[in-house]
Amino acid sequence: MNPKQSERRRFLKGGAALAGLAAGAIAIPSASGQSLQDAITQAAAQTYEGTPGPAPGQQFDPIYGVRSRYETSGRIGGIGAFHHGPNGEFSRRFLGALTPIQDVMGIITPAALHYYDSHGYIPPDIDPTQHRLLIHGMVDRPMIFTLEELKRLPAITRTHFIECNANGATSGYGSESEATPQITHGLTSCSIWTGVQLSRVLDMVGVKKGASWILAESAEGTRFSKGIPMEKAMDDCLLAYGQNGEAVRPEQGYPLRLISPGYEGIYNVKWLSRLELADSPAITERELYYNTTVEQGRYADNKSRWFRFEMGANSVITRPAGGQRLESHGFCEVTGLAWSGAGAIRRVEVSTDNGRTWKDAELQGPVLPKAHTRFGFAWNWGGEEAVLMSRSTDERGQVQPSLVELGKIWDVDANYLRTHMVGHANAIRPWKVTANGSVYNAI
Numbered sequence: 158m159n160p161k162q163s164e165r166r167r168f169l170k171g172g173a174a175l176a177g178l179a180a181g182a183i184a185i186p187s188a189s190g191q192s193l194q195d196a197i198t199q200a201a202a203q204t205y206e207g208t209p210g211p212a213p214g215q216q217f218d219p220i221y222g223v224r225s226r227y228e229t230s231g232r233i234g235g236i237g238a239f240h241h242g243p244n245g246e247f248s249r250r251f252l253g254a255l256t257p258i259q260d261v262m263g264i265i266t267p268a269a270l271h272y273y274d275s276h277g278y279i280p281p282d283i284d285p286t287q288h289r290l291l292i293h294g295m296v297d298r299p300m301i302f303t304l305e306e307l308k309r310l311p312a313i314t315r316t317h318f319i320e321c322n323a324n325g326a327t328s329g330y331g332s333e334s335e336a337t338p339q340i341t342h343g344l345t346s347c348s349i350w351t352g353v354q355l356s357r358v359l360d361m362v363g364v365k366k367g368a369s370w371i372l373a374e375s376a377e378g379t380r381f382s383k384g385i386p387m388e389k390a391m392d393d394c395l396l397a398y399g400q401n402g403e404a405v406r407p408e409q410g411y412p413l414r415l416i417s418p419g420y421e422g423i424y425n426v427k428w429l430s431r432l433e434l435a436d437s438p439a440i441t442e443r444e445l446y447y448n449t450t451v452e453q454g455r456y457a458d459n460k461s462r463w464f465r466f467e468m469g470a471n472s473v474i475t476r477p478a479g480g481q482r483l484e485s486h487g488f489c490e491v492t493g494l495a496w497s498g499a500g501a502i503r504r505v506e507v508s509t510d511n512g513r514t515w516k517d518a519e520l521q522g523p524v525l526p527k528a529h530t531r532f533g534f535a536w537n538w539g540g541e542e543a544v545l546m547s548r549s550t551d552e553r554g555q556v557q558p559s560l561v562e563l564g565k566i567w568d569v570d571a572n573y574l575r576t577h578m579v580g581h582a583n584a585i586r587p588w589k590v591t592a593n594g595s596v597y598n599a600i
């Protein structure tokens with residue numbers, strides 16, 4: 158078959174699949190007797206002119222726009238709204254919110270819906286003209302930067318996800334049948350970050366021989382800090398002041414944050430005020446609690462884990478997914494997001510029969526390294542019970558594990574993962590579609 162013919166066949170095949178779409182829209186002339194001429198007359202009469210406008214600041218704001226009042230998707234969060242504790246303990250110092258990942262279109266999370274994870278209450282109110290970044294320690298020339306000085310340096314713009322290591326919970330809320338993608342995977346978001354390459358600034362201060370770690374510290378009350386290996390700092394870290402075309406949001410670290418692409422969320426220090434170069438990791442109190450796992454019994458082998466860095470190959474179907482309902486039989490694109498801390502997503506497979514058979518989904522692009530990647534899969538739902546799953550493979554060849562495979566990685570069984578909180582829970586997420594169209598979490 159020549160390329161033209163195969164293109165035509167592809168087109169015809171696509172047309173046949175799309176014919177099923179009529180399930181959701183009304184074909185004209187309609188069964189109820191509406192003629193095409195009626196429909197055209199009706200369309201011509203339809204006007205939004207003269208509709209009473211909404212109150213100022215509600216829908217229309219000439220200075221800083223707001224979304225339509227019909228759009229109500231929002232984060233779930235607040236103080237103590239969810240927690241990191243292995244046994245479900247309530248953390249008073251914790252403030253956070255989950256992104257409504259099922260409502261995101263394409264790959265970019267609107268900044269107002271970006272998840273946030275803050276270990277010290279509400280975001281600090283920082284005057285950008287007063288903010289300083291100090292770089293010192295094992296450097297030739299310690300320096301202090303204002304924001305303006307950083308903005309004068311050559312800027313770069315990169316699309317990257319940030320994901321908390323607690324994302325993908327298979328226990329607690331994440332194991333309940335009513336769980337939505339927001340509950341199970343609402344701790345990852347993807348933005349377009351603009352800022353200065355960290356390596357460029359480090360070249361300016363001059364890295365001393367032997368410096369192998371950088372402690373990044375924030376200006377908030379609790380002085381959140383996290384060490385990053387020098388190799389990573391020199392590779393692709395960013396000092397970001399921009400997010401999706403405007404200043405980084407207060408929740409995301411205004412006016413300056415560190416972006417450590419693909420690494421655990423904690424390496425992306427917000428409200429960044431100090432970088433200290435050293436020849437060993439600082440191992441702060443926080444790092445003891447969050448980067449190693451020392452609690453007895455947390456893992457079956459009772460061993461602690463040393464620092465973990467990259468987030469693994471992951472994906473989740475966001476539609477149809479837990480908490481949603483298919484209103485009618487027929488064509489329904491299965492869509493979701495895939496991502497990996499190791500680089501670009503190479504492949505996403507979808508199963509509609511509980512993992513018995515898998516077919517390649519379409520990567521809808523752009524496919525960017527260490528960024529959310531949108532996938533789609535043409536599906537016709539005939540009203541049967543179905544279990545939907547997605548499985549991603551990244552450019553390093555890492556394949557997203559099943560729950561059982563994830564257990565093997567941590568040396569625990571699948572049931573342990575359903576009852577205990579572990580980090581890096583990138584297990585394949587099954588969504589069960591019941592005969593009446595309701596969709597449930599089936600982990």
Ligand SMILES: Nc1nc2c(c(=O)[nH]1)N[C@H]1C(S)=C(S)[C@@H](COP(=O)(O)O)O[C@H]1N2
Pocket residue numbers: 271272273274275276277319320321322346375376377381408409410421422423424425426427428
């Ligand atoms: N200064 C500071 N940086 C921080 C945190 C914090 O509490 N304070 N939380 C970390 C954690 S645990 C995560 S998962 C990410 C979340 O980034 P986001 O809130 O922009 O989504 O920020 C990290 N950086």
Ligand SMILES: [Mo]
Pocket residue numbers: 274320321322323422423
């Ligand atoms: Mo986090």
